[in-house]
Amino acid sequence: MSNPSNTRTLVVDATAESAFRPLNGVGGVPGPVEGYEQFPDLTPMWREAGVSVVRSFDWVSRLDTRDNPTSLFPDWSADVDDPASYNFAATDQWIDAVHAVGAEVMFTVASSIPRNKLPAEDVEVYGRVVERIVRHYSAGWAGGPAKPVRIYEFGDQPDFGPLHFDGHPEQFFAMYKAFCEAVRRVDATLTVGGPAIAFPLEADAPYREGFLTFVRENDLPLDFYSFLWFTDGSRDPLDYRYVSRELRALLDAHGFADTDLTLSYWNYLAVPSSTAPAAEKGAFQAATAISLQDTVIDHAFFFRADSGLDPHYGFVDPGGVGQVDGQPDERTRALVLAGRAMRGRRLAVTGGDESGFTAIAGREGDRVRVLVANYVAPDSALAPRDEDRFTFRIPIGEQRIELGLTLPPQRLDLASAGVDSARIELKNLPWTDATVKVTTTTLGGEVVGPRDAIVSDTGSLQLNVDIVPQSALLIELTV
Known part of the structure; x- marks a missing residue:
């Protein structure tokens, strides 16, 4: 007792009703396709969880900036206007799988990390290739999907040291401009945004203030500003409230009051060496999904709603749900229970x-x-910090890359x-x-x-x- x-x-x-915020997005690989049979089929679980939108970044086919046989455009010497120059098959199947569960796709345009992080060699050609890809997925060019993709994101963690973008910010900005112009040429009503920054609390940073300044000065569209946040350094579900308030104020101050705030990825742990029991991760997922409803975030994507089997880095990501073979655990059920709970009308609690x-x-x-x-x-998160800073190492082959980020102030109420x-x-x-x-x-x-x-x-x-x-x-x- x-x-x-x-x-x-x-x-x-039950009489105090309001609307749920549309925050039930996920990132992850939907399931097996020809050539990539190792991925378990997660779409039944996504359907049960009521997933509303899926971010494509973790899919195998990306738009690399150098020749790569698995890229959407494998050979940069090929004819940009020839459908045979593109590698759409796997991505087409994944998009159809997402649409089959009743969800939308947020298509992320980014290169094949960690294999390649280099900027485009010819931005004009890069923009033409982006245009053909968007025409395929949104206007049916070259046998594109029956249901068009309406949301496009550019970039993924360009501020993540040299691990995700090994170029100058100006080169990234030029690629974003070419991306926006390409999407506009296809359909000016499509939704565009970026740049999915990894360290959103670093003030006066190139991909924060610098990116917003570039967008404003060049009169480019920015329907949403995207960022990532994981809590390896805090273990606090309310980090998202603090970070989103900071970014909302930043956007408003730079004249982007109408720009949505998109949390491209969220989860408990992201650093490969971070560990916690599945039950602890699942409880965090549920508590965070609840707390996200009372933030200023407009769209959110849980990372990653699949087995965690990573086709790019070659390891099992700690952010996955369930076992590598697709068997469920507490993380899987947290995703499903939260998705089931937040349907219909919200009631006051x-x-x-x-x-x-x-x-x-x-x-x-x-x-x-x-x-x-x-x-x-955990007790480690309650011990007083010397500073609101988290440093960590990422293993890339033989390299050990050390990075750091600013944390929200430590909360005594976390205990x-x-x-x-x-x-x-x-x-x-x-x-x-x-x-x-x-x-x-x-x-x-x-x-x-x-x-x-x-x-x-x-x-x-x-x-x-x-x-x-x-x-x-x-x-x-x-x-």
Whole structure:
């Protein structure tokens, strides 16, 4: 029996409705295609999670700036206008797979990292190639997909030392200009943005302030400004609130008030040497998915919603979900439970905290759902910092590249309050004097119910649940 002092009361008001923010995007490889049979099929899980948009960056076919047989344009001496010069097959199949689960594609134009990080040798030719690729995916050129791609992102972590872009910022800016002009030539209504910076809190940086200045001075479109954030250095789900506020203020100050803020990738850990149990990662995922709803982020992509098998770096990425063979674990279920919870209309919930114990509720038709997360930050994240700085090493072959980034200020509130159970008080439910079915699903995969519960004549219901540290559960009520 739980200690009453460790029980938290959560109150759900079914009459206080609002909209969920559209933050259920993911990055990852959808599944096997000819030539790349090693990838498990993740699309059934994506469908169950209600994934709304998929970022293409981790797919094998990228637009390299040097000759590469797996690139979308393998040979830079080839005829730009000849469809036979392009390598669309695998990417076409992945786009069709994404569309088949009802999701959109955010197509990222970037080179084949880590194999090549060099800028384009001829920016004019580069722009012509980008145009043909966009025509293929958005206007049906050369047998493009039946459903057009509408969102294009340029770049991926150009500020990540020499690991992602080994050129001058001015060369990157010139490529962005060519990219924008190419997309405009195809369809001026397509959505464009970038540059997916890795270190968004580094002030007065070339790919932050410098990029925005270049875009403004050249009157280029920037429908969204994208960035990445992982919490290896903090383990704090509320990092995203702080970082997004900083970037929103930056965009507004530079005259980009109408530019959306896109979190291209988020997860608990990204550094290959970082480790944590799957249950801890899953609890963090659930708590963060909930907290993202109360940020100024307009679009978000969980990285990575696949097995973590990385076709470029040759290792299993710590950001994956499930096992390498596609078998689910707590990370997989966190993605699914959060996606199921945040459908329909959002309902007001009070009683959570800013230490990892948090909840969100929604109503979809005749179904009410409550997702509760109990993430506990590890002791290493609670030790006082000497400075708000995180340094780490990335292994690239024989190299060990050391990098560093600025962190949000350390929060004393991150320490867990030791909650292990919850009293969930639901009021103003859409049913009165009714028997409802209650089903509870945990991160561990246990499904309890359905069991009967009685809603009062005022539309109230009380549920008591145990929720141990490093866990999450989804409660679903149906008539």
